[in-house]
Amino acid sequence: MISTKYVDENTIGVVAIMGVTYTGMYEPVEQISEALDRIEERTGLDVRIHVDGASGGMIAPFIQPDLAWDFRVKRVYSISTSGHKYGLVYPGLGWVVWRETADLPESLIFKVSYLGGEMPTFALNFSRPGAQVLLQYYMFLRLGFDGYRRVQQTSHDVAKYLSGEIEQMDDFTLWNDGSDIPVFAWMLNDKPDRKWNLYDLQDRLRMKGWLVPAYPMPVDLTQVTVQRIVVRNGFSHDMAEAFIKDLKSCVKYLDGLRSPMPSEARASGFHH
Structure with a gap:
């Protein structure tokens, strides 16, 4: 509506x-x-x-x-x-x-x-x-319509693969699956006695070299925190598989915590 x-x-x-x-x-x-x-x-x-x-x-x-x-x-x-x-x-x-x-x-x-x-x-x-204008003109001439189609389709396919893998994990619920632009977000499912949140996962992924921001949604939804992936040209399927492996490793580590992670001065990972 x-x-x-x-x-x-x-x-x-x-x-x-x-x-x-x-x-x-x-x-x-x-x-x-x-x-x-x-x-x-x-x-x-x-x-x-x-x-x-x-x-x-x-x-x-x-x-x-x-x-x-x-x-x-x-x-x-x-x-x-x-x-x-x-x-x-x-x-x-x-x-x-x-x-x-x-x-x-x-x-x-x-x-x-x-x-x-x-x-x-x-x-x-x-x-x-x-x-910048000259480079854009060059890219249009160099790739043409079909070249751009193949580049964007590849990014789209990688995003759909990633969202599909994350959807299968019990810890997460997708907000969307990357069917529009190759970008998607997910939320953390409620789980009794969980000692971590998406900000903790963001920090663990950063230690492995992945910058995957966690942040609150805008006004009227600020109580909802999501984490987001942006897939662009150059993010290959091999990299996607490596990311899923690291994501599962980070979740396993966090699930093993006996007490919550420190949260003082916690800030959103979303920045322009």
């Missing part, structure tokens, strides 16, 4: 996320659009959608082509994504596209007089290096 109580005459737009940071799940763009259709029928308010495709914008077109989240959905007027996530480019690159030129407000475009000519720009600053 999609809540519409926050949409009124002051709403300038609704943002749908293709790959929520906490879990990697897609928000249902098409269903959000349908909910906004019902609001327009009832109130006359025509509310547009911006899709934050920071991760999923470089996943869905290649391995989930039938999923309607982009300009096929009539209320989607702009889409942003990040090349440095699943675009296979180093940090610093992102972009936004609009359905039509007219959909970008003129007030957001700066016309700069530069070396005798006028240059329109939509950016936070004027002078920026172009290396």
Whole structure:
């Protein structure tokens, strides 16, 4: 059920996320659009959608082509994504596209007089290096659509393998299984007399070289702690098997504790 109580005459737009940071799940763009259709029928308010495709914008077109989240959905007027996530480019690159030129407000475009000519720009600053753009262009040419499809499918397959193995462990319940972007999270099952939590598991995994953050969910779900895996290009099936072996080893060690681990100054392992 999609809540519409926050949409009124002051709403300038609704943002749908293709790959929520906490879990990697897609928000249902098409269903959000349908909910906004019902609001327009009832109130006359025509509310547009911006899709934050920071991760999923470089996943869905290649391995989930039938999923309607982009300009096929009539209320989607702009889409942003990040090349440095699943675009296979180093940090610093992102972009936004609009359905039509007219959909970008003129007030957001700066016309700069530069070396005798006028240059329109939509950016936070004027002078920026172009290396990231060049590398993204190279990657598009080098891999092509099929190359990106194979890369993203491999990451997706590894994520599904990992989530399947973790789901079979009695200690955990999956929040999601990585069916959207190759990211998934899990929770710790209740178990009498358990002496550890996901923060303890995070620390044990770190000792073996794995950075797998544990953190609370956002407002209204802060009592729920999850742990998350992000699978990206280069994380091979062999590495996944090694991780599962270490995960089981860490759980076995923690299950053998006779008293709880120290928890003073415990902080979330989730950081940007």
